[in-house]
Amino acid sequence: DTAVSQTPKYLVTQMGNDKSIKCEQNLGHDTMYWYKQDSKKFLKIMFSYNNKELIINETVPNRFSPKSPDKAHLNLHINSLELGDSAVYFCASSHATGAQPQHFGDGTRLSIL
Amino acid sequence: DQQVKQNSPSLSVQEGRISILNCDYTNSMFDYFLWYKKYPAEGPTFLISISSIKDKNEDGRFTVFLNKSAKHLSLHIVPSQPGDSAVYFCAASAPGGADGLTFGKGTHLIIQP
Numbered sequence: 001d002t003a004v005s006q007t008p009k010y011l012v013t014q015m016g017n018d019k020s021i022k023c024e025q026n027l028g029h030d031t032m033y034w035y036k037q038d039s040k041k042f043l044k045i046m047f048s049y050n051n052k053e054l055i056i057n058e059t060v061p062n063r064f065s066p067k068s069p070d071k072a073h074l075n076l077h078i079n080s081l082e083l084g085d086s087a088v089y090f091c092a093s094s095h096a097t098g099a100q101p102q103h104f105g106d107g108t109r110l111s112i113l
Numbered sequence: 114d115q116q117v118k119q120n121s122p123s124l125s126v127q128e129g130r131i132s133i134l135n136c137d138y139t140n141s142m143f144d145y146f147l148w149y150k151k152y153p154a155e156g157p158t159f160l161i162s163i164s165s166i167k168d169k170n171e172d173g174r175f176t177v178f179l180n181k182s183a184k185h186l187s188l189h190i191v192p193s194q195p196g197d198s199a200v201y202f203c204a205a206s207a208p209g210g211a212d213g214l215t216f217g218k219g220t221h222l223i224i225q226p
Binding site for chain 1: 144145147149154155156157158159162164202204206208209210212213214215216218219
């Protein structure tokens, strides 16, 4: 059973479009995250959700919006896609914030044409 | 500004020998440190972690050492096996974990037969 699953695995689209990436975890965790791995391979936190509330929001453009319908899901919506949004996006989850390991999905590779 | 640094982009080790991966950090607020292993086209997999109140944590072939005064941690893999060939990421979090994990850039470990 996949613990943290993301769909789609690959997403190719044109500049200006709106797209969503879905994430689901079956670990019973109460905190979920989105990370971006850019072309320089750095993994950087974008958002985290705890009990359906956004608890952090790094300096991410407001074109990006996380949406959590329930504790097991955290979807990422991106409006007006730009070339610089091309990256691999990883979803993760943990039991709580703080000293807890996070478990990652396999990533969604987003390519903007 | 990189708060977590892995200064070796790659490391080659003979099968059966010890692999030592190093990581330095600059943020003295970090109190929880983790190592992740990543294969191509997959998400990071949690390996081992250590709290700042300890200086060593061991799990099978993997041992993490923390030197708080030097702001340095290392991962030892003994003995190294071919399946250990992957990219290893060092990560850290501050109390409460509200800022998510801060990752290093990774070290590509290659185990030579």
